[in-house]
Amino acid sequence: MTKQKLNQILKYGPWVEEEGPASFCIIDHCKTCYIDSIYAHKKKFFKTCIYSVFNRYAREWTSREDAEKLLVWLLEKLKKNSSFLKTKDNFFNRIVKQTRVFSNRIQQLNFHALSDAELLKIFKEASDLNKRQYGYSLITESTDLLTERDYIKFLEKASIKETPEIVRILSLPPRRTFFDEFEMRSAELVIALKRKYKNQIPKNFRDISDLKIKAGITRLRNEFYWLDNSFKIAKSLKTNEIYEKIKVKFKDFPLKKILHEKKRLQQKPGVIKFGHRKIHQKYQIPPNAKRLFLLIQYLTALQDRRKELVLRFGSSLGKVLDELSLRTQIPRKELEMYLQEEIVELLTKKTKISKGLIRKRQKTVFVGYYKGRHTAAECFSGKAAEQIFQRLMREREKLPQGQLNGFVASVGKRGRFVIGKVKIIFDPQGRTIGSDEILVTGMTRTEFVGLMKKAKAVITNEGGITTHAAIVSRELGIPCIIGTRYATEILKNGDQIKMDMRTGLIQKNERR
Incomplete structure (x- = not known):
């Protein structure tokens, strides 16, 4: 260049x-995911x-x-052709199916028995599937710039006070997320374990005497081995790791609460559909607003499926890197600093990159x-x-002093104002948060859910009604302000702040 x-x-x-x-x-x-739309679209x-x-x-x-133009293009397409999203979805569903079949097959392979050529083929196929799905699913980025003011323009018959709740309901697709599916299946197993073992759960997976429960945990692992992956972690969960997650729920929650959670997740699609009907009947939502929220619902669901495919890709990539590390005696952490073409060179020509270049790539x-x-x-x-x-x-832009503004993604259940102490967390692994603390981060992902459930509120730099923080906070009823851009730079750990859940204003008081 x-x-x-x-x-x-x-x-x-x-x-x-x-x-x-x-x-x-x-x-x-x-690295080219946004511009890969040239292939998909x-x-x-x-x-x-x-x-x-x-x-x-x-x-x-x-x-x-570019993001603003993309949103306009999508709404125009939907206006001209009401089946536009369905047509696009059929295309993406083929990629979803191919990726699921591929990643599940990878889990069954004996990588030690593969030739270098076979290992290379798997690496290239995983990379190609990841590239294809991103080229299509990047359209989810079109809603990142929408603010409360944008929604008010569409919701003429609703008062400003009611707008956040209407947005919360109409932006949710009537479906369960992949994390919901895991939580529901986990709840079923915890219920079975509590009824079988009362308060004394077996310490290890191998100690479970009930074969039906044991088979259920194995099936859960085979379907969700990719769950703990992220943009930082690429691995496959083992059965005992899934069991450890189940044990945490067994110990932390009484049977009554687990039963309630299972019922909530089972009924979730129907509850959301009912909420949609109620809003449409009460406010007579105009056609342009209906199209907007139909698009948001679709993009929210698409983002969830995209996340699943990214996590599955991580498992496939992790398998390849682990095997390559064994064959070349190059530590896994060093292999993670190789470019795609360098992995190909390593497999075909045994060409290694220098440790100096690895250090430079930090x-x-x-x-x-x-x-x-x-x-x-x-x-x-x-x-x-x-x-x-x-x-x-x-x-x-010049950083604002003393206060921040963002978009209210979820009003929560604590009233208009939420006051608490800041806790900045970029990587949730091994971190904890108190019930009086406000989680502040760049963006949340699946691995943040545990912290979000315990936090008093959530603030993110990243914006967008379809982002993970917005979706999860609305579902759980957690106060959440997104799209502040600078929260992690302006706020400090321990700062006492006040969040206005009507305006999105965040005020910083003197540190205690």
Whole structure:
């Protein structure tokens, strides 16, 4: 990439930003995801996508203007053709099915018996499926810029006070998420264990005497081995690890609460449908608003399925890297610093990269761009990466002082104002949070759910009605403000803050 081309790309702002813990190799496989729409949709929705990965923490930059244009395009398509989303969904469902079949097959393979050529084939197939699903599902990014003011314009007959609750109900698709499915199945097993063993659960999976329960846990593992993955972690859960999750529920919750949770999850689709009907009857939602919320429901469900496919990809990639580490004697952590083409070179020509290059890649920036009819990305590391990163950070708006504004994703059940202490957590692994603390992070993912359930409220930098934090907080009734952009930079651990759940204003008081 020429310096002129790079400068041109870096002028595509203002930017929409996302962030979170991530490994170099996972970001390498996603580095062109926004511009891969050229394959799935035959359109260039985004001019570029830029990723920085500094010490296993990633930031993403995409054009704000491109996201706005994408939303307009989707709504226009839906207006002209009411079956537009169904047609697109049929295409994506084929990718979902292919990915599930592929990743499940991978779990059954004896990797030690595979030749290098067979291992390479698996690596390429996993990478290709991941690229295809991202090229299609990136349309979910179109709603990241919507704010409460946008919804008010669509909801003419609702008062401003009622808008957040209407948005909460109408933005939920009438379905269970993959995490809901896991929780429901886990609840069924916990109920069976409590009825069988009362208060003394077997310590280890192998100690379970009830064969039916044992088979149920095995099936759960075979369907959700990918659950703990993220943009940072790529592995496959073992049966005993699934059992450990079940044991936590067994010990922490009484039977009555588990039964209630199972019933809630079973009834969830019907409850959401009823909520939709009630809102439509009460407010006579206009056609343009109906189209907007139909799109949001679809994109919310699409984002959940996309997340599943990303986690499944992580399991497949982890299997390949583990086997490759055994064959080459290269530590797994070093292999995670290889580019895709370098993994291919390692398998075909035994070519290794230097430890110096691995150290340099602790600070990396990927810049995605179009190369003729195809997509490509340039990898900048070390000093060059720092220069690009600093330039992007300098172009941000001046940080607000003393207070923040965001979008109220969930009003919660604590009234208009929520007061509590800040706890900033970027990586949830091994972290805890108190009931009087407010979780502040860049963005949440599945592995944050446990912390979210215990926190007094949630604040994120990332915005968008279809983001994970917005979806989960609405379902659980947790106060949540998203899209603040700078919360993790302005707020400090221990800060006493007040959240206005009507306006999205966050005020910082003196630290205690």
